[in-house]
Amino acid sequence: MESPSPNQFAEAVERRLSLQHSQGPSPAELAAEHAKRQKFRRLIDPGILRPNPEPQAVESLKILYKLTENLIREPENPKFRRFKTTNAQIQKHIIIPKGTVEFLRELGFHPEVDDFQPFFVFNPKRMSDLKIGSAMLKESLDLQEQKRARAMESKQTVQEARAEVIERVHLAFMDDRRAKMELDEREKQLRAARAQAAARQEARQMERSRSRHSTGDDEDVMEEPGHSLSSAADQPPPYND
Numbered sequence: 001m002e003s004p005s006p007n008q009f010a011e012a013v014e015r016r017l018s019l020q021h022s023q024g025p026s027p028a029e030l031a032a033e034h035a036k037r038q039k040f041r042r043l044i045d046p047g048i049l050r051p052n053p054e055p056q057a058v059e060s061l062k063i064l065y066k067l068t069e070n071l072i073r074e075p076e077n078p079k080f081r082r083f084k085t086t087n088a089q090i091q092k093h094i095i096i097p098k099g100t101v102e103f104l105r106e107l108g109f110h111p112e113v114d115d116f117q118p119f120f121v122f123n124p125k126r127m128s129d130l131k132i133g134s135a136m137l138k139e140s141l142d143l144q145e146q147k148r149a150r151a152m153e154s155k156q157t158v159q160e161a162r163a164e165v166i167e168r169v170h171l172a173f174m175d176d177r178r179a180k181m182e183l184d185e186r187e188k189q190l191r192a193a194r195a196q197a198a199a200r201q202e203a204r205q206m207e208r209s210r211s212r213h214s215t216g217d218d219e220d221v222m223e224e225p226g227h228s229l230s231s232a233a234d235q236p237p238p239y240n241d
Contacts, residue, residue, distance in 0.1 A: 036129065040136035043106060047099035049140075056093075058144050060100045061137055063093040066136035068107060071122060084123040085111070090120075107133045 011040025025033070049057045069079040085095055094100045112119050122130070 037136060040133050043103045044136060044140045045088060056097055060097045061141055064103060065137040068130055071130060072134060085118045085120060109193050126232045158215045182212040
């Protein structure tokens with residue numbers, strides 16, 4: 001049997017690879033990718049999210065995601081393939097927090113020293129790991145955003161409920177105040193009516209009193225002429241010589 005030529009062997013390999021590519025990832029490749037995703041998830045939570053304050057952890061995830069996206073977008077750009085560890089933002093969000101350097105190494109970065117300067121340098125052969133890690137970072141950041149949105153919605157709901165209670169209390173207070181003012185006005189009108197009735201009663205009593213006094217004076221006047229006649233009759237007749 002004639003052995004295949006190098007060209008025939010290369011063509012066969014290319015056809016095999018093309019066939020595998022057209023059929024999609026193999027079960028083993030899918031299992032390996034799933035395991036890698038799970039590892040990145042664990043490096044994020046609990047690795048980064050639990051030991052660090054939440055604002056710091058989320059900010060670190062954003063910086064890591066920005067590093068991965070820059071490399072995916074421009075993989076040949078040397079500015080994105082390495083960075084100084086002495087950079088203030090890198091120190092604050094990558095070097096100091098717990099778990100971030102471990103995540104960076106899993107993405108494909110490794111430490112190097114160039115001209116006495118410390119760097120983290122990306123290994124281009126780890127691009128597939130970088131893409132998986134970037135996807136897991138986005139997944140975690142989306143979850144954090146959803147969590148924040150729910151918290152804001154819950155807070156807004158509580159504030160709205162509190163505002164509604166305050167409004168109800170205010171309306172109840174205004175109703176009570178209005179009712180008291182109406183009651184005070186009715187009492188004021190009642191007191192005024194009683195005062196007017198008392199004044200009319202007093203006026204009628206004074207009128208009756210004046211009427212009685214006036215009637216008594218008239219009777220005295222009618223008796224005076226009779227008194228005068230009686231006195232004249234009682235006097236003796238004048239004496240005539």
